[in-house]
Amino acid sequence: MAKIKSAIQFGLVYIPVVLHSCTKNTDIGFNLLYKKTGQRIKYKKTCENCPAKISPDDIVKGYEYERDKYVVITPQEFEKLKTKRDENIEILQFSGLKEIDPIFYQDSYYVQPMGAKNAYALLTQALDGEKKVGIAKAVLGQTECLIALRAIDGRLVISKLHFADEVQENPVQVPSEVVKKEELELAKKLIENMTKKFDATNFKNEYKERVKKAIADKIAGQKIQTPRAARPKSVANLMDALRQSVISSERPAKKSKVRKIDEDAAGNNIVKMKKRA
Numbered sequence: 001m002a003k004i005k006s007a008i009q010f011g012l013v014y015i016p017v018v019l020h021s022c023t024k025n026t027d028i029g030f031n032l033l034y035k036k037t038g039q040r041i042k043y044k045k046t047c048e049n050c051p052a053k054i055s056p057d058d059i060v061k062g063y064e065y066e067r068d069k070y071v072v073i074t075p076q077e078f079e080k081l082k083t084k085r086d087e088n089i090e091i092l093q094f095s096g097l098k099e100i101d102p103i104f105y106q107d108s109y110y111v112q113p114m115g116a117k118n119a120y121a122l123l124t125q126a127l128d129g130e131k132k133v134g135i136a137k138a139v140l141g142q143t144e145c146l147i148a149l150r151a152i153d154g155r156l157v158i159s160k161l162h163f164a165d166e167v168q169e170n171p172v173q174v175p176s177e178v179v180k181k182e183e184l185e186l187a188k189k190l191i192e193n194m195t196k197k198f199d200a201t202n203f204k205n206e207y208k209e210r211v212k213k214a215i216a217d218k219i220a221g222q223k224i225q226t227p228r229a230a231r232p233k234s235v236a237n238l239m240d241a242l243r244q245s246v247i248s249s250e251r252p253a254k255k256s257k258v259r260k261i262d263e264d265a266a267g268n269n270i271v272k273m274k275k276r277a
Contacts, residue, residue, distance in 0.1 A: 003018050003019065003020060004018065004019040004109070004140060005017075005018055005019075005114075006018075006019060006087065006088065006089050006138060006140070007087070007088045007089065008088070008089045008091070008111070008120075008123070008136075008149065008156075009088045009089065009090045009091065010090070010091035010123065010134065013116075013119050013122075013123070014088075014116065014119075015113055015115070015116045015119050015120050015123070016113070016114040016115045016116065017089075017111050017112060017113055017114060017120075017156075018111075018112045018114055019109035019110070019111060019112075019158065020109060020110040020112060021107065021108075021109055021110075022107075022108040022109060022110055022157065023107070023108070026205070026208070027208075028208060028211055028212065028215075045059065060072050060073075060074060061073055061074075078142050082139050086138065086139040086144070087138070087139065088138060089136045089137075089138040089147055089149070089158065090136055090137060090138065091134040091135065091136045091149065092135055092136060092137060093134075093135050094127075094130070094132040094133065094134055094135065095132065095133050095135055096131065096132065096133070097131065097132070097133050097150065100133065100148060100161070103162075103167060104161045104162045104167065105148070105159050105160075105161060105162075106159065106160035106161065106162060107159070107160050108157055108158065108159040108160075109157065109158050109159075110155065110156075110157055111149075111155070111156035111157060111158055120156065123156065124151045124154060124155060124156050125151070127149070127150060127151040127156075128151040128154070133148045133149065133150045134147075134148070134149035134150070135147070135148060135149075136148075136149055136158075140160075145160045145161075146160070146161040146162070146163055147159065147160060147161060148161055180239075182239065183238060183239060183242060186239070186242035186243060186245075186246055187242060189246050190242065190245050190246050190249055193246065193249035193250060193251070194249050210227060
């Protein structure tokens, strides 16, 4: 993705910056082919009463205000709609990071200062120290964006946010079922046992790796093999499922401790039975 030039402004402080996308596309690319011949399908831009071949320079953007009636806005006219203020990432307020629901986040970008490095360092340290996020607006390309500016590992990162009217109301009703206390305690225990510090490097795109292998196998003339996977056990009821899940999630040390307790309890029962005899 091309770099985006912009500037961060808060109060009278101005920091020219370049934005670098935080993510990259690692999808496996497939082309569409005609099934009978294996030839690639290509798409041509066409319309009624148009030349057989249309160049990109002959294409403009039009808004349909009535059926089959369009108003055209040229790239130059889009640029005219921008103000100098729109070109900058102007911080409008500061908020707590936890106040922003993750559902609002979109793409993120690393922020590289192209000058005013003292101001960049100052803003980074101030945001980090106060545990705050700068809320800003800017027009990037031809789209106005709501932006969250935060400090991560001593550097600035901005994330595009959805506007409120872009987030749909949740159609799912709050469950009305009554949860039993024992079920809730077991569920909390299961969560506790499965809790680890998040490390993205621990997770791999296994399906993509299988697709890569399938491609290599087919190139080599081999058949695609279905990977074996353990089938989930069927459990009669929720309580049994929770109990078995908690037991299987216990760490080895805890499991050994549980076994020791069970063994001691069994031994005590044998001693009691001998005394009674």
